[in-house]
Amino acid sequence: MPIGFSLGGALTKIKVEEIKAAIQDGAMEIDMLMNLGALTSKDLGVVKYDIAEVVKFKH
Template sequence: MTRVKVEETKAAIEDGASEIDMLINLGALKSRAYDAVYQDIDAVVKAANGLTTKVIIETALLDDTEKRKATEIVMAAGANFVKTATGFNGGGATVEDIELLSSIVQGKIGIKAAGGIRTYDDAVKMMQAGATRIGASGAVAIIHNEKSDTDY
């Protein structure tokens, strides 16, 4: 799996990507195979060759202990951001999750709150909780202080 992620990263860069998003190896994380999780992220960060790398940890699928460990590994492997969700696993950012991630990263890396942000107030709450970026498919509506009706 890591080899595929590395090749996809290289291809994305060749195609003009300026940032890389990757999904943490959830199976390895849940199995407590932390070295495998670290090596996977480290390989992609190295392949990104200095480009901003964001690691999606799917907070809705993790308990707080797993969120903490995942975030610690993301930091140790040299990624630039920890990101809450892909939008495909039934949950997005919560204020509580962003506060937890913020307490872990302590400003050393960024936090991208993604998923479930549908209003301007939602976005503000995420930023106040410690998010440094917002990911929302309804960003235009949110900026105009309208409610987004998207699922993500």
């Protein structure tokens, strides 16, 4: 199930809600696109936070 596509710019809380819905719908695999704007701007704190919040919901 794709999360945060196509540019990864969705707010972290939106990605988390997408993850919750995907898991509830039975997704066995989830692909998340990191925030490309933050990555190219070298705002690695945003990238790290985004990934950490989403990973909390893996099973």
